[in-house]
Structures are given as C-alpha cells and as structure tokens.
Amino acid sequence: xxxxxxxxxxxxxxxxxxxxxxxxxxxxxxxxxxxxxxxxxxxxxxxxxxxxxxxxxxxxxxxxxxxxxxxxxxxxxxxxxxxxxxxxxxxxxxxxxxxxxxxxxxxxxxxxxxxxxxxxxxxxxxxxxxxxxxxxxxxxxxxxxxxxxxxxxxxxxxxxxxxxxxxxxxxxxxxxxxxxxxxxxxxxxxxxxxxxxxxxxxxxxxxxxxxxxxxxxxxxxxxxxxxxxxxxxxxxxxxxxxxxxxxxxxxxxxxxxxxxxxxxxxxxxxxxxxxxxxxxxxxxxxxxxxxxxxxxxxxxxxxxxxxx
Numbered sequence: 001x002x003x004x005x006x007x008x009x010x011x012x013x014x015x016x017x018x019x020x021x022x023x024x025x026x027x028x029x030x031x032x033x034x035x036x037x038x039x040x041x042x043x044x045x046x047x048x049x050x051x052x053x054x055x056x057x058x059x060x061x062x063x064x065x066x067x068x069x070x071x072x073x074x075x076x077x078x079x080x081x082x083x084x085x086x087x088x089x090x091x092x093x094x095x096x097x098x099x100x101x102x103x104x105x106x107x108x109x110x111x112x113x114x115x116x117x118x119x120x121x122x123x124x125x126x127x128x129x130x131x132x133x134x135x136x137x138x139x140x141x142x143x144x145x146x147x148x149x150x151x152x153x154x155x156x157x158x159x160x161x162x163x164x165x166x167x168x169x170x171x172x173x174x175x176x177x178x179x180x181x182x183x184x185x186x187x188x189x190x191x192x193x194x195x196x197x198x199x200x201x202x203x204x205x206x207x208x209x210x211x212x213x214x215x216x217x218x219x220x221x222x223x224x225x226x227x228x229x230x231x232x233x234x235x236x237x238x239x240x241x242x243x244x245x246x247x248x249x250x251x252x253x254x255x256x257x258x259x260x261x262x263x264x265x266x267x268x269x270x271x272x273x274x275x276x277x278x279x280x281x282x283x284x285x286x287x288x289x290x291x292x293x294x295x296x297x298x299x300x301x302x303x304x305x306x307x308x
Contacts, residue, residue: 036263039065039107039171041092041100041114041162044073047177047224048113049080050256056081061264067103069093092158093148097165104169109263111175112162115202116151118143118192143193151198159205163212173215173269175259178202180220180248180274183240183304204307206272211308217262218272218300221255222248229253233283234292235276238300242276250277254286261289268293272300 038055042048043066055064066077066087074087088103092114104110124142131139145151159176166174181187182203190197209216222242229251235242242248254277262268267290286292302308 035059035061035063036109037063037065037107038109038111038263039067039100039104039166040111041067041090042112042177043082043087044068044076045113045115045117046226047252047255048111049076050229050253051111051113051177051259052077052082053080054256054260056083058260062260065103065107067100092161093153097161097168100162100165101169104165104171107166107169107171109173109175110162110166110171111177111259111263112159113177113259114154114158114162115177115179116145116149116154116196116198118196118198119146145193145196150193151196151201155198156201156204159202160208163205163209163214167212167214171214173217173263174209174212175217175219175262175268176206176209177255177259178206178218178220180222180240180243180276182206182220185305200305200307203302203305207302207306207308210272210302215269216272217259217268217270219255219258219262220272220274220300221250222274222276223250224252224255225249227251227253229257231280231285232277234258234286235278236273236292236296238272238274238296238298239304240274242274245276247279248276250275258289262293265290265293270299272302274300 040048040052040055043052052064052066055062064082064086066082067090068077068087069091071089074084077087078084090099090103121142121144127139128141131137163174179199179202181189182199185200187199190199192198206218232254234254258275271293273296
C-alpha cells in the first residue's frame with residue numbers, strides 16, 4: 001500500500017442543496033446541507049476545542065454542542081464562539097452514558113476528542129538532567145495519570161459510554177479522534193504512566209465503535225503539534241505505515257479540520273485511517289478532503305493487534 005498524497009483541487013461550487021458544494025472562508029470544499037447538529041466531547045482539550053471552534057464558525061453548516069468535564073471550561077469555549085447555552089457538562093470518567101443523554105439529545109453526529117492525558121512526575125526529571133550533565137546512562141522521565149483519568153477509564157470505558165449514549169440518542173455518525181501506533185502493543189506510548197497501555201485501550205474503543213452499527217470515521221493522527229493549520233499537504237494511509245515516514249506529525253488544527261470535513265463526506269463513512277502532514281512547502285496544502293479520502297481505498301485492519 002502506497003501512501004496517498006493529495007494535491008489541492010479546485011473547489012467545486014453548486015446550487016442544488018444537498019448535492020451541491022460551497023467553499024468556506026478558508027477555501028475548503030464542503031457539502032451544502034441543512035445545519036447538522038454535532039456534539040463534541042473533549043471540547044475543552046487542545047484538539048477538541050479546535051473542532052468546536054471550527055463548527056461554531058460555520059453556523060450555516062453546523063449546530064455545535066460542546067461537552068466538557070466541568071463548568072470551569074465554559075469561558076474557554078464561549079471565547080471560541082460556542083454559545084454558552086451550547087456548552088454541556090458530562091464527566092466521562094464516570095463510565096455511564098446517562099451523563100450524555102441531555103447533551104446528545106437531538107444531535108445527528110458526534111466527534112469524540114477525549115483522551116487520557118499523562119502527567120509528568122517532576123522528580124523524575126532529576127536523573128534525566130543528571131545523565132545529561134554527567135554523560136551517564138540516559139534516563140527517561142516518568143508519568144502518571146490523574147485519579148479517575150487512566151487510559152482504561154477514559155479511552156476505553158469513557159468512550160464506550162459515549163458510543164452507547166450516542167446510539168441511544170439516535171446519533172447516526174461518530175467521528176473518533178484516536179492515535180497512530182495501535183497496531184504495535186510494544187509502542188512506547190503504551191509504557192506511559194506505569195504501562196497505561198493507552199493505545200491498547202484506544203484500539204478496543206475503536207473496535208467497539210465499529211461493532212456498534214453506527215456510521216463511523218476513525219482518525220489516527222501522527223504526533224500532534226501546535227502549528228498553524230491549512231498550510232500543509234496531508235497524507236493518509238493505514239495500519240501505521242506512516243510511522244516510517246521521515247516526518248510523521250500533524251498540526252492539531254489540521255486534525256480538527258479533517259474531523260469537521262468527515263461529518264459530511266460519504267467517502268468518510270465507515271473509514272479508519274492514519275494521517276500525517278508534510279512540512280510546509282513540501283506539496284500543495286490539502287483543501288479537497290473528499291479527494292483525500294477517496295484516493296485511499298484501504299481501511300485499517302483490526303485483525304492486527306485486535307483488542308476484542
């Protein structure tokens with residue numbers, strides 16, 4: 001399987017409602033339709049907040065609901081353009097879909113952007129710095145997880161609860177933002193936080209979503225970076241083949257844009273893909289996301305390191 005770079009395609013314009021296209025202010029080709037009601041979980045996170053912001057900016061296309069763990073995140077979302085009344089609270093660490101019932105009511109799609117976040121153990125930096133000073137054996141920093149926010153609780157049980165709640169609420173399509181590396185149980189990310197196995201739990205949730213009967217789009221981004229989006233050519237493939245690329249990172253904003261685009265693209269339905277971005281200037285920035293996804297015929301193979 002070859003990686004599939006996609007060059008910029010000139011956006012197509014139409015006047016026929018459901019099947020037409022328009023271009024938003026940044027020149028992305030998007031389907032024209034009635035405003036789609038979309039819930040975003042993890043909306044206070046570094047990637048989820050960008051998804052919520054992009055949806056809020058496109059009021060003609062989307063009606064956003066941002067779900068956060070607690071009310072302290074509301075000012076952040078309203079500053080990004082999300083109406084205060086559209087910000088809901090639900091704690092995924094409780095592992096119960098009941099918390100999402102009110103937020104998901106009436107929604108047609110869901111973007112899951114929740115993830116366990118490792119916390120650095122400050123004292124573990126001492127041997128790291130000492131090794132650098134003395135030239136001794138390299139040491140690695142250590143991480144832990146906040147109480148109630150381990151990968152099992154957030155990336156498996158929490159996402160399972162969201163999928164169950166989405167199905168109960170009548171949501172038809174779920175876009176799940178996950179991570180590359182899930183084919184390899186020995187991936188270093190699984191060692192974080194005393195062998196938290198974050199990629200294993202993420203993969204289990206992905207397989208649960210696929211088996212749920214809901215329409216799904218699973219996105220495995222490479223290393224997330226805080227750089228401007230819309231300036232790079234995106235490359236898609238499957239089964240962690242992109243890990244072998246010399247550059248395997250992607251701006252969070254590009255992941256958010258891809259997530260938003262997938263909500264209205266037939267080529268995104270029932271797809272599981274990996275995605276990275278080339279360096280600025282290496283290729284033409286991706287604007288036509290339908291061409292990006294249509295150009296890749298394969299789906300990720302979950303018989304590799306299956307967790308179900």
